[in-house]
Amino acid sequence: MQIYLPIAEVSVNAFLLLGLGGIVGILSGMFGVGGGFLMTPLLFFIGIPPAVAVATEANQIVASSFSGVLAHLKRKTVDLKMGTVLLIGGLVGSGLGIILFNYLKALGQVELLVQLCYVVFLGMIGTLMFFESLKAIRNANRAGGKVIPTRRKHNWVHNLPFKMKFRVSGLYISVIPPLLVGVLVGVLAAIMGVGGGFIMVPAMIYLLGMPTKVVVGTSLFQIIFVTAFTTMLHATTNYTVDVVLAVLLLVGGVIGAQIGTRIGVKMKAEQLRILLAIMVLAVCGKLAFDLLVQPAELYTLGESGHS
Amino acid sequence: MIRLCALLLLLALPAKAEEIVLGLSRDQVAITATFEGSDILVFGAIKREAPIPDRSELGVIVTVAGPDEPVLVRRKDRRLGIWVNTDEVEVDAAPSFYAVATNLPMRDVIKDVEDLRYGITIPRVIRSVGAQVGDSAAFTRALIRIRAAEGLYQVLEGAVDLEQETLFRAAISLPANLTEGEYEAHIFLTRNGRVVDEYITTIPVRKVGLERWLYNLAHENAFLYGLMSLTIAIAAGWGASAAFTLLRR
Numbered sequence: 293m294q295i296y297l298p299i300a301e302v303s304v305n306a307f308l309l310l311g312l313g314g315i316v317g318i319l320s321g322m323f324g325v326g327g328g329f330l331m332t333p334l335l336f337f338i339g340i341p342p343a344v345a346v347a348t349e350a351n352q353i354v355a356s357s358f359s360g361v362l363a364h365l366k367r368k369t370v371d372l373k374m375g376t377v378l379l380i381g382g383l384v385g386s387g388l389g390i391i392l393f394n395y396l397k398a399l400g401q402v403e404l405l406v407q408l409c410y411v412v413f414l415g416m417i418g419t420l421m422f423f424e425s426l427k428a429i430r431n432a433n434r435a436g437g438k439v440i441p442t443r444r445k446h447n448w449v450h451n452l453p454f455k456m457k458f459r460v461s462g463l464y465i466s467v468i469p470p471l472l473v474g475v476l477v478g479v480l481a482a483i484m485g486v487g488g489g490f491i492m493v494p495a496m497i498y499l500l501g502m503p504t505k506v507v508v509g510t511s512l513f514q515i516i517f518v519t520a521f522t523t524m525l526h527a528t529t530n531y532t533v534d535v536v537l538a539v540l541l542l543v544g545g546v547i548g549a550q551i552g553t554r555i556g557v558k559m560k561a562e563q564l565r566i567l568l569a570i571m572v573l574a575v576c577g578k579l580a581f582d583l584l585v586q587p588a589e590l591y592t593l594g595e596s597g598h599s
Numbered sequence: 600m601i602r603l604c605a606l607l608l609l610l611a612l613p614a615k616a617e618e619i620v621l622g623l624s625r626d627q628v629a630i631t632a633t634f635e636g637s638d639i640l641v642f643g644a645i646k647r648e649a650p651i652p653d654r655s656e657l658g659v660i661v662t663v664a665g666p667d668e669p670v671l672v673r674r675k676d677r678r679l680g681i682w683v684n685t686d687e688v689e690v691d692a693a694p695s696f697y698a699v700a701t702n703l704p705m706r707d708v709i710k711d712v713e714d715l716r717y718g719i720t721i722p723r724v725i726r727s728v729g730a731q732v733g734d735s736a737a738f739t740r741a742l743i744r745i746r747a748a749e750g751l752y753q754v755l756e757g758a759v760d761l762e763q764e765t766l767f768r769a770a771i772s773l774p775a776n777l778t779e780g781e782y783e784a785h786i787f788l789t790r791n792g793r794v795v796d797e798y799i800t801t802i803p804v805r806k807v808g809l810e811r812w813l814y815n816l817a818h819e820n821a822f823l824y825g826l827m828s829l830t831i832a833i834a835a836g837w838g839a840s841a842a843f844t845l846l847r848r
Binding site: 355528 | 630631632633634635636670671672673674675676677680682683738742744745746776777778779810811813814817821822824825826827828829831832835836837838839840843
């Protein structure tokens with residue numbers, strides 16, 4: 293069934309959108325990532341104008357994250373205090389990100405920046421996570437299936453001022469690192485048009501030392517507010533949020549997220565991480581390939597900036 | 600009514616040798632939620648007082664053009680091993696949609712001079728003053744190539760049926776990815792590649808119903824529209840969560 297999208301001004305198959313929403317929703321529920329880093333390129337691919345894809349995706353992430361966070365709240369795996377600190381950083385970051393985005397848009401190089409951001413960050417995080425989880429799985433096997441709890445290392449993160457107690461995470465650390473993580477994620481989220489979960493989740497695990505159990509729920513909590521903020525910004529300045537597209541994606545997405553959250557609970561943390569790492573590396577590889585190989589069509593059409 | 604008046608006025612004018620009398624299968628296109636593209640049948644007759652001139656061939660050209668808009672065309676080049684946008688040319692005005700249908704091969708129905716004057720073939724329709732890059736013609740060609748691949752620019756040689764040098768008809772199919780605006784249908788009558796009569800009519804292409812309402816809301820009440828989008832998103836997220844909780848019981 294074809295549906296004409298009023299803002300995107302293209303006609304697409306409704307079931308294709310429902311399916312895409314569903315698959316990305318499952319992944320988002322499993323890994324606690326908004327799924328934006330998968331969905332946004334997929335939307336480009338099926339012919340949605342990039343500006344509409346980025347703005348609408350922000351709206352859709354709100355829905356799937358909300359669905360996911362409710363499931364996590366019920367199991368008490370959300371650190372609200374940590375989430376709030378990350379959120380403050382995130383809002384500041386997304387404001388900065390939009391300023392940077394508009395500056396580069398004026399230079400005409402914004403697409404390149406977005407693609408390079410994807411390749412660099414996805415590549416780095418994917419590789420790190422992949423080897424780390426591989427090591428963890430090997431260690432677990434060697435120990436006869438039992439995971440030996442490693443004592444948390446004390447690094448520079450633990451020597452900063454303004455310490456705060458995060459009871460749900462079982463941490464007593466300075467608020468500076470979570471704030472900085474929030475800002476970084478906010479900047480990248482605004483530039484790349486994603487929720488930023490795929491950067492925040494590893495940062496929370498490796499940098500802040502949060503237990504994997506609460507990481508997913510907490511990142512979803514933060515993502516809701518940052519993407520809601522981004523949606524409003526896009527809707528009021530660029531008029532590029534397509535509500536029909538968003539509804540189709542989120543109907544598939546919220547159902548997928550519920551299924552994904554339940555799959556995620558049944559899997560071991562290491563397995564979850566290695567799967568996420570493989571997925572991140574696959575997307576990174578595809579984008580790098582596009583940058584390195586000569587495209588079939590060297591020319592692209594864009595909206596004129598002077599109109 | 601206006602059209603009828605215009606037609607009567609045309610009839611009253613001192614006659615050209617051959618004139619177009621036109622009909623359209625629809626005088627507007629409505630974009631609904633399930634819009635999948637639309638066919639427009641352009642048909643008409645050639646009215647003449649004198650017998651058909653037998654020495655020359657009669658050409659009929661039907662064009663349908665969407666609203667003009669500026670387009671930025673970018674070209675990629677390899678820099679430091681990766682493909683990046685390097686050059687760009689702003690094309691001042693290019694129609695969002697353009698179809699040109701003829702009854703004979705293009706070079707037989709219209710001379711270059713006349714094409715230049717009336718702007719009939721696709722390269723003649725696109726206005727590009729751009730001198731920013733040396734080979735700006737390559738950018739215009741790329742624009743045509745990309746839009747043609749999307750079905751937005753169509754050259755339909757031989758798509759006009761002409762019977763008895765009097766009745767003609769052409770079906771133009773509008774694709775699903777249409778933009779709104781006043782579309783112009785142009786009919787040219789040619790003899791020996793020279794235009795002898797010209798007829799213009801507009802076909803409004805408009806979103807209707809829900810599509811219209813959402814589009815207006817998004818542009819006129821952006822804040823409200825944004826809040827509505829967020830509310831729908833949160834309600835859907837909450838709804839799915841509640842539904843799954845019920846299912847598990």
